[in-house]
Amino acid sequence: MASMGECSAPIQWQAVSLTHVEYPTDDLTGKLLAWLSLGPIFILVGFVTLIVFKRELHTISFLGGLLLNEGVNWFIKNIIREQRPCEGTHPALTTEYGMPSSHSQFIWFFFTYSFLFLYLRMHQTNNARFLDLLWRHVLSVCLLTVAFLISYSRVYLLYHSWSQVIYGGLIGSIMGIAWFVFTQEVLTPLFPRIAAWPVSEFFLIRDTSLIPNILWFEYTVTRAESRNRQRKMGTKLQ
Template identity: 30%
Template sequence: MTLKADDRLVPFNITYILYDPSDFISLACVHLSLLPIYIMVFYTSWFIVSREIEPVVVVGGHLVAELINLLFKRCLRSPRPDFHASFGSADGILRFGMPSAHAQFMGFFAGYFSSIILRKIDHLSSKQKIVGVFILQALGISVSFSRVYLKYHTTFQVIVGNTLGYTLGIFYYIASSIIRDVGIVDWVLDWPIVRFLYIKDSYYHCYQTYAMEYSTYQNLKARKQNANIKND
């Protein structure tokens, strides 16, 4: 570990994450630690651009997982490493490190989307699915490493967090599939405000890859061109 002298550590921009600006790995770990925030921004953009309910469903799962994380922290009351023992307020829950919320977030992310890759996406080959799951696992492990390297958590705390998150992600995928199958999501989509915002669940009812969407576009374009030629 490179983080030794307190006077060398500075917060990264407007975040609370302390790192050593002279250490490239430390800087990389900062961005890995911020990956959950980047992913939340991605979810928001995904929803705004596509009006799909899927990112809302996923964020709901992350929120449930976060509540479970806070419950475990309050019950276990496991302190952070000595280097960041004073992290958070004296009576706040942030001073506890078991399980790591960052590792759990990424574990949930990996567990949920690994389930989608393996069970939902049929156009991928077995090798492509393995690569996709490996990338998700690698991201989770990298974020966990960053929390240990920056000394916000112990190795055991991130292992527990990642494992718990991965398990929750798989079970949430199963739960979200069930509520879709029984029509609860469709019931929500029929709410007037939801219909007014044109929110849909084509991810579930008529899933299409980019290649399929592009093929549809090309066919419609060709039909329009042929119709214009006939009219001329």
């Protein structure tokens, strides 16, 4: 098991395939945490995929907040310049500074913003109130668990100290709250105007901020359109 306080112990490290994330050889827990620590990369890929296929302004804004959060992390790191624990343990790292943890700051920004979005922005429009609340609670608990595990993985794998992870989480949470408020109070009122720009129309960029629950809206509209087309096809075949 790799954890802080074991810097002097000889550990043979093995990289996750096609990445520079390392975990102790023959350590199953370390391997699982190493894969889990790639979560921010998967999240970014997911955002790019959503933007390409959905072209929705709020999703673009969410990604912009994540990128700004990364910029703030880089700025703070280069001001504080605190070394990582067990210096030299991971020579493949692209930066030697560890305060605050970028992984922790990223995932807690993502969790905080997502939590606020789920409970303050999304509203179900049907009568399934119990199921609506249930899936929000389940999703929130899952996101919270992932945030804790990714933060813990950075300490377990000797990439960061506990203080670096905790401060990263605090900064990410504050950034998440601030960006959510900025998006709702400043950007959202501008979305209809931005969506009407010629360049937005060319790239099919849309504004769904006035729709309480986009998933429910798309489901109902798609279902209605599908039934309408089925009726038309049935009429033609008669």
